Amino acid sequence: MRYAILSDIHGNLEALQAVLRDIEQQGVDKIVCLGDVVGYGPNPNECVDVIREKAHICLMGNHDYAAIGKEPIEYFNPYARDAILWTRRQLTGDNLAFLRDLPFLHIDGEITFVHSSPHRPEDWTYILTPRDVYHQFNFMQTPLCFVGHSHVAIGFARRGDDLWILLEDEHRLEDHEARYIINVGAVGQPRDQDPRASYGLYDSGQRTFQFRRIEYDIEAVQKQMEEAGLPQYLIDRLSYGR
Ligand code: ZN
Secondary structure, three states: OEEEEEOOOOOOHHHHHHHHHHHHOOOOOEEEEOOOOOOOOOOHHHHHHHHHHHOOEEOOOHHHHHHOOOOOHHHOOHHHHHHHHHHHHHOOHHHHHHHHOOOOEEEEOOEEEEOOOOOOHHHOOOOOOHHHHHHHHHHOOOOEEEEOOOOOEEEEEEEOOEEEEEOOOEEEOOOOOOEEEEEEOOOOOOOOOOOOEEEEEEEOOOOEEEEEEEOOOHHHHHHHHHHHOOOHHHHHHHHHOO
């Protein structure tokens, strides 16, 4: 089974479409979305429409949760808060209903899919460092877990007390005694100094994983964000991927 794993689209339709064009050429069986379809970007409805049509499963992200009014917006920085309130006003009833029904976690064979972390997904814990990730491995019901949320594409592996980081573009996850937590990065708002859209490809037969980075028309999105009156800081950061 070949999976394309996307996360953190954040209303960025240009980035999502560029990623889907790449996916079409990869011969993928299942598209999995790890959540945060909305928030920040100018096309929340269009992105939800596309995900509803294309993704086999979509999980709940913290911005989705806030957009449906479940997560108190005080937890967000002022830019994110403005974008969430704007997004809430845009979303159609149908799309709000879709977001309301999203699950927090999904297990498919030996893979766990979750937006934030395997331990208490609804706490929206960020996994950024080896220290953050270490105890998360204890809460995995499967050897492999894909996450998003931090907008940083990076993988972590643990066997016993050994912990290592996966940074190369391609990996063979061949250590059957190890557990892996892989962050596929963000489609719509990367924060790892690379402004290109990020997603992951996993082949469960070969046990190979690939980080993919895709160019898209960033200026077109920025123009739409300006027209929508979204915060300048959110517009600028797309150029730098941070
Ligand atoms: Zn996000």
